[in-house]
Amino acid sequence: MKWFRDIHNRQIRLTDERREYIEVDHPEMFGQIDRIRETLLNPDVIVRLRTDSEVELFYRHYDTTPVTEKYLCAVVKVLTDDIFIITAYFTDKKGVRHYGKENNKDMV
Numbered sequence: 582m583k584w585f586r587d588i589h590n591r592q593i594r595l596t597d598e599r600r601e602y603i604e605v606d607h608p609e610m611f612g613q614i615d616r617i618r619e620t621l622l623n624p625d626v627i628v629r630l631r632t633d634s635e636v637e638l639f640y641r642h643y644d645t646t647p648v649t650e651k652y653l654c655a656v657v658k659v660l661t662d663d664i665f666i667i668t669a670y671f672t673d674k675k676g677v678r679h680y681g682k683e684n685n686k687d688m689v
Contacts, residue, residue, distance in 0.1 A: 587639070603670070607668075607670045617653065636656060638654050
């Protein structure tokens, strides 16, 4: 198991099972643990899902990735007594802004 801190100084866990899932289901994510850590610590945007308020998507843009220029999205489940990574993947898009560098506000 790996442990990370996010921009809000919360401790977030990544289980071995979830890491294996990420790297098998999204092979381009193999070896991207440092980028997941960086995305949690310094995201461009954080989005809370409308369909599940306990899920936050952390996005960070990378000019170069194993699959060209993309955003890395780390999907995090936030429970009262546990915070953990569900999955992570590269994507072309990011969601609606709830937190961003430009406005430096907490999520709503």
